[in-house]
Amino acid sequence: MAEQLAIRGGSPAIPPGTIKPWPPTDDADRQMVLASLNGDNHAFGPNCDAFQEEFAAWNGNRHALTTNSGTAALHMSLAAADCGCGDEVIVPAYSWSSSATCVMQHNAIPVFADIDFDTMNIDPDRIEAAITPKTRALIAVHLHGLPADMDRIMAIADHHGLKVIEDACQAHGARLDGRKVGLLGHCAAFSFNQNKCLCSGEGGMFVTDDPDMLRKAQSLWSFGESGPPSAARDYHVYAMGWMYRNNDLSAAWGRAQLRKLDHYLELQKQNAACLSAHLQGVPALLLPTAPPGYDHNWYNYTIRFDMEALGHAHDARAFRDKLVRALQAEGLETGVWQSFILPAMTVFQARNGYGHGCPWSCPHAQPVDYSLDRFPAATRHVESHTGLTTPLRAPNGPNVAELAAAAIRKVMTNLGQVEDLPD
Numbered sequence: 001m002a003e004q005l006a007i008r009g010g011s012p013a014i015p016p017g018t019i020k021p022w023p024p025t026d027d028a029d030r031q032m033v034l035a036s037l038n039g040d041n042h043a044f045g046p047n048c049d050a051f052q053e054e055f056a057a058w059n060g061n062r063h064a065l066t067t068n069s070g071t072a073a074l075h076m077s078l079a080a081a082d083c084g085c086g087d088e089v090i091v092p093a094y095s096w097s098s099s100a101t102c103v104m105q106h107n108a109i110p111v112f113a114d115i116d117f118d119t120m121n122i123d124p125d126r127i128e129a130a131i132t133p134k135t136r137a138l139i140a141v142h143l144h145g146l147p148a149d150m151d152r153i154m155a156i157a158d159h160h161g162l163k164v165i166e167d168a169c170q171a172h173g174a175r176l177d178g179r180k181v182g183l184l185g186h187c188a189a190f191s192f193n194q195n196k197c198l199c200s201g202e203g204g205m206f207v208t209d210d211p212d213m214l215r216k217a218q219s220l221w222s223f224g225e226s227g228p229p230s231a232a233r234d235y236h237v238y239a240m241g242w243m244y245r246n247n248d249l250s251a252a253w254g255r256a257q258l259r260k261l262d263h264y265l266e267l268q269k270q271n272a273a274c275l276s277a278h279l280q281g282v283p284a285l286l287l288p289t290a291p292p293g294y295d296h297n298w299y300n301y302t303i304r305f306d307m308e309a310l311g312h313a314h315d316a317r318a319f320r321d322k323l324v325r326a327l328q329a330e331g332l333e334t335g336v337w338q339s340f341i342l343p344a345m346t347v348f349q350a351r352n353g354y355g356h357g358c359p360w361s362c363p364h365a366q367p368v369d370y371s372l373d374r375f376p377a378a379t380r381h382v383e384s385h386t387g388l389t390t391p392l393r394a395p396n397g398p399n400v401a402e403l404a405a406a407a408i409r410k411v412m413t414n415l416g417q418v419e420d421l422p423d
């Protein structure tokens with residue numbers, strides 16, 4: 001007899017309270033944060049300096065500047081890459097919003113390239129076609145922790161004289177042929193927001209090996225004053241700047257979490273391998289892949305439903321939403337990470353960031369095409385995916401991954417109970 005799905009009144013596959021929240025905290029975190037609190041420098045304090053040094057050492061970068069978000073580090077990357085008014089920057093059509101809004105923040109124009117459906121990362125074949133005489137840089141997002149195809153991307157960039165900004169906000173510790181992300185392009189941005197693999201509440205890091213790019217990024221970071229806040233200040237604004245500095249409490253927590261990061265990433269990898277093993281053979285499910293040489297950090301374990309096989313190609317989004325509700329009822333923490341492709345978002349369709357159509361109306365800019373039919377892979381992905389983060393994170397272990405697989409298998413083998421759920 002068919003098992004009754006929890007959404008139909010059956011018992012959930014994952015009992016309440018099984019999945020533990022992220023991130024785990026312990027006495028080491030509390031000691032670091034309390035020491036900062038008991039100190040007397042709560043703005044850009046000694047923990048910020050130490051966090052920069054320790055993160056740069058952990059990742060292998062020469063230079064690091066800690067910021068109050070990954071978005072800030074991305075915006076600083078645009079300045080580091082010499083992008084300006086009317087310049088074009090190539091961005092994948094599917095990512096977090098700020099992978100593209102950072103371009104507009106710097107008065108430059110995002111030009112979208114479709115993703116490769118299998119890897120979910122920017123499709124290098126689409127990059128060449130997006131390059132124009134105005135192109136200055138491209139943003140390679142290592143989406144969900146899988147490195148983008150950096151060998152091909154760097155070859156294209158070198159050929160056209162473009163700078164490559166890595167959006168490594170989700171990809172701490174991911175590697176390509178043994179080389180860590182953040183070392184593969186010209187500069188990179190990491191995020192330490194709550195659900196990232198390294199969490200300090202909020203926060204970020206700009207990294208580069210190029211002292212000139214560091215200097216340019218720094219010009220935005222602290223009010224447009226060029227020196228670091230630890231140096232004697234003359235309160236003179238040399239360039240247009242923002243306030244993107246980190247603070248001592250967040251940096252203290254980030255330092256404590258950094259000491260545990262390798263352990264967390266190893267557990268995450270084991271959990272993802274366990275989940276993949278238990279999901280083999282589930283009908284109509286497309287599992288995430290890491291091509292040979294790609295070391296995924298499994299920030300987000302994203303599955304896609306094969307809507308053709310399910311007979312739901314015509315109403316993919318609505319049916320996916322029913323599947324997600326059925327999974328959630330089984331006690332699985334899963335969700336739709338981004339339900340719009342980037343070019344579909346209102347700010348881009350309206351081509352209006354700063355009012356009066358700026359930056360698109362800038363006399364230095366040229367028209368760009370945001371027609372949505374140019375992004376079929378990103379559109380197919382956005383309508384058919386759901387992803388898991390917390391269930392694969394420490395302190396959850398393979399027992400949770402097995403339960404997650406059981407929940408997914410249960411729903412996917414009882415589809416008759418999902419078909420006629422109300423929209």
Ligand SMILES: Cc1ncc(COP(=O)(O)O)c(C=O)c1O
Binds near residue numbers: 096141143
């Ligand atoms: C791919 C990607 N880029 C950029 C960001 C922005 O990071 P933050 O939230 O720290 O500004 C995020 C985080 O949400 C992200 O997932």
